Amino acid sequence: MTPAYQLTNLSKSYAGRQVLNIDHLEIHPGEILAVIGPSGAGKSTLLRILNFLESPDSGKVYFQGQPVNYHKIPLEVRRMVTTVFQNPALLSGNVGSNLQFGLRLRGLKDGHRDVDEMLERLGLTSLRRSPAHTLSGGEAQRVALARALILKPTVLLLDEPTANLDPYNVEMIESVIRGINQTHQTTIVLVTHNIFQARRLADRVALLLNGEIVETADTQTFYKNPCDSRTRGFIRGEMVW
Amino acid sequence: METILSGIIQGLKLFFYGDATLWQIIGVSAQVSGIALLISAVIGIPLGALLGLTRFPGRRMIQAMIYTGMGLPPVVVGLAVYLLISNNGLLGPLQQAWIPKLFTVEAMIAAQVIIAAPLVIGYTMSAVGEVSPNLRLQVRSLGATRVQVLGTTLREARRGVLVALIGGFGSILSEVGAVMMVGGNIEGSTRVMTTAILLETRRGNFELAIGLGIVLLGMAFLINLSAAQLQGKGY
Numbered sequence: 001m002t003p004a005y006q007l008t009n010l011s012k013s014y015a016g017r018q019v020l021n022i023d024h025l026e027i028h029p030g031e032i033l034a035v036i037g038p039s040g041a042g043k044s045t046l047l048r049i050l051n052f053l054e055s056p057d058s059g060k061v062y063f064q065g066q067p068v069n070y071h072k073i074p075l076e077v078r079r080m081v082t083t084v085f086q087n088p089a090l091l092s093g094n095v096g097s098n099l100q101f102g103l104r105l106r107g108l109k110d111g112h113r114d115v116d117e118m119l120e121r122l123g124l125t126s127l128r129r130s131p132a133h134t135l136s137g138g139e140a141q142r143v144a145l146a147r148a149l150i151l152k153p154t155v156l157l158l159d160e161p162t163a164n165l166d167p168y169n170v171e172m173i174e175s176v177i178r179g180i181n182q183t184h185q186t187t188i189v190l191v192t193h194n195i196f197q198a199r200r201l202a203d204r205v206a207l208l209l210n211g212e213i214v215e216t217a218d219t220q221t222f223y224k225n226p227c228d229s230r231t232r233g234f235i236r237g238e239m240v241w
Numbered sequence: 242m243e244t245i246l247s248g249i250i251q252g253l254k255l256f257f258y259g260d261a262t263l264w265q266i267i268g269v270s271a272q273v274s275g276i277a278l279l280i281s282a283v284i285g286i287p288l289g290a291l292l293g294l295t296r297f298p299g300r301r302m303i304q305a306m307i308y309t310g311m312g313l314p315p316v317v318v319g320l321a322v323y324l325l326i327s328n329n330g331l332l333g334p335l336q337q338a339w340i341p342k343l344f345t346v347e348a349m350i351a352a353q354v355i356i357a358a359p360l361v362i363g364y365t366m367s368a369v370g371e372v373s374p375n376l377r378l379q380v381r382s383l384g385a386t387r388v389q390v391l392g393t394t395l396r397e398a399r400r401g402v403l404v405a406l407i408g409g410f411g412s413i414l415s416e417v418g419a420v421m422m423v424g425g426n427i428e429g430s431t432r433v434m435t436t437a438i439l440l441e442t443r444r445g446n447f448e449l450a451i452g453l454g455i456v457l458l459g460m461a462f463l464i465n466l467s468a469a470q471l472q473g474k475g476y
Contacts, residue, residue: 051382079384089379092397102383144379151384 002065004029004155004187005050010059012045012211019045020056020211029064030185032177034198034219036234037208043191046208047157050189051083079106082153086160088144090132095124095143098132102151111150118146122176138169145173149180155187156180162197174201195235199223207231248451255452256459267456270433273346273420274413277353281361281409284354286402289365290395294377307366310359315352316418322352323422344425349433352419357409364408368401369394407468414461 005027012020020042027033027050035043048054049061055070062068063077082102090098099118103111119125122142127135135143141161148156158177162170178201180186192198198205199219206216207230215228226232255263292303325332326348332340341347372394380393395402417435424431426440434457441450 048378053378053381075384075386081382082384083379083382085375085379085382087375089373089376091376091380091393105383105385105389147383157382 001029003027003062004031004064006060006062006065008060010049010056010061012042012049012054012056018211020049022046022059022211022213025206025213025216027187027189028204029187030181031203032181032188032190032201034190034192034202034205035208036192036195036198036205038193038234041208042211043193043208044159045211047083047159047189047191050155051081051157052078053083079151080154081157082148082151082155083157083159084141084144084148084161086163088137088140090135090140090143090147092132094129094131095119095135096128098143099147099150102147106151114150118150121149121179122146123172138165141165141169142173145176149176152184153186155189158188158190158192160192161190162194163192170197177201207234209234244447245451248448249455251448252452252455255449256456263453263456265429266432266434266437266453267460269346269431270414270435270457270460273349273424273433274353274410277350277357277413278406278410280350280354281357282406285358285361285405285409286365286395287391289362289405290369290391292362293366293369294391294394304366307359307363310355311363313356313359314418315356315416315420316422318352318355319419319422322348322355322419326351326423343423344427344431346424346431348423349420349431352423353413353416356416356419357413360409360412361405364405365395365398365402368398368405371401372397403468403471407465410464411461414464415457 003026005025007022007025010020010022010025011018035046037043045054049056052068052070052073060067061070068077091101096115096119099115100111103109103114115128116125119128122145124139124142124146127139127143132140132143145161156177161177162173165173174197177188177190181188190198190201202219204216204218205222207214207222207228209230215222215226215231217226222231223235226235254260292300292307323343324330326341327333327343333343341351376397377390377394380390385393415435417439420426420431420433421436421439424433424436426432426436432440434453438450438453438457441447441453
């Protein structure tokens with residue numbers, strides 16, 4: 001099966017400081033891959049590269065078997081991937097208009113049924129006409145997730161989607177992520193430093209330290225029988241680098 | 242005090258009883274400043290957005306030039322336009338249709354565009370710069386093209402863009418130096434409210450001057466009130 005992504009010899013630096021240096025990483029279609037690691041490990045940079053928002057300094061990225069030319073990415077390819085960021089950057093306007101935003105970008109004006117369905121799925125129906133700036137953190141993050149999911153992306157990238165949220169919102173968001181992966185076979189890359197969330201949701205887990213992939217394995221192996229001592233340390237909650 | 246009161250009453254009378262000369266002056270003012278603002282908006286909003294959102298070598302130099310332009314004295318603009326389009330000027334002798342003639346409404350519009358455009362560009366640049374980079378990243382991630390990102394950012398910055406337009410309009414509606422120099426204050430043709438006030442004051446006709454002043458203030462207030470209402474509707 002053609003991988004959703006294949007990354008080889010990828011590197012990225014900011015102001016002379018290398019933040020990513022990945023020899024090889026494959027992301028399988030339809031899987032949930034959790035990328036865990038401490039703050040500053042390069043997780044968010046990796047997501048931006050996967051979402052074609054930033055280009056790597058060197059190395060190759062293949063998307064669905066095709067090499068990605070970051071200077072000329074077709075719009076239809078870009079629109080197959082979307083990210084939900086840790087900070088749910090909502091547009092001014094109400095919840096409904098936020099959900100319709102991506103549809104409008106694609107010239108799809110008649111998406112009311114999809115909006116209704118998505119609002120219901122994320123428990124937001126009563127908030128449809130609420131101004132975005134009046135929402136709580138959990139509600140805003142659910143709107144951000146709904147706004148991404150309504151576009152039915154082939155790949156969904158999640159950057160710490162439940163950081164700082166209460167257990168109710170965490171549970172609801174995790175349940176929707178699981179559901180969308182199972183029903184639509186959406187490829188999901190979840191970036192988190194919450195090892196418990198990664199264990200609950202992911203099919204495979206990768207540990208990223210100082211921009212390097214230390215270990216990638218299926219979830220059970222990763223947690224029960226990791227190969228690398230740094231992985232063992234990270235799982236135990238030790239400071240690793 | 243008596244003169245001021247009398248001027249206020251005179252102004253209200255002129256305005257409400259529909260004095261033809263006054264309305265003609267108001268019409269020319271609205272035409273000149275309205276068209277100048279429209280041209281400044283068409284040039285200034287996209288340019289301000291581009292300067293606010295993109296980074297390129299020389300951007301700071303352009304920024305400094307824009308900020309300087311925001312403080313241009315109208316009389317200097319008037320002088321520059323005069324020297325450009327007069328028969329002995331740089332462009333005047335070319336006799337091209339697109340070059341406005343001195344002492345015409347078109348020349349006044351050109352001068353006011355030079356005054357208002359840097360303000361619209363500068364304020365727009367600042368307004369779009371205030372929109373969170375995270376939001377722009379999110380919009381791109383949702384599949385927006387460059388033009389759609391620009392449009393969405395402008396929409397999010399609409400309060401600031403509105404302020405840019407109000408600032409630009411305020412500056413040209415109330416300026417007198419440039420329109421006097423390139424318009425010539427010709428009755429029935431290029432006389433606008435500010436030049437009429439100047440003329441009536443020189444003539445010692447304070448009542449009419451105050452009356453015109455009240456109308457000018459009233460217009461500015463109504464425009465700003467409408468803008469404030471529009472701003473409020475956005476949220």
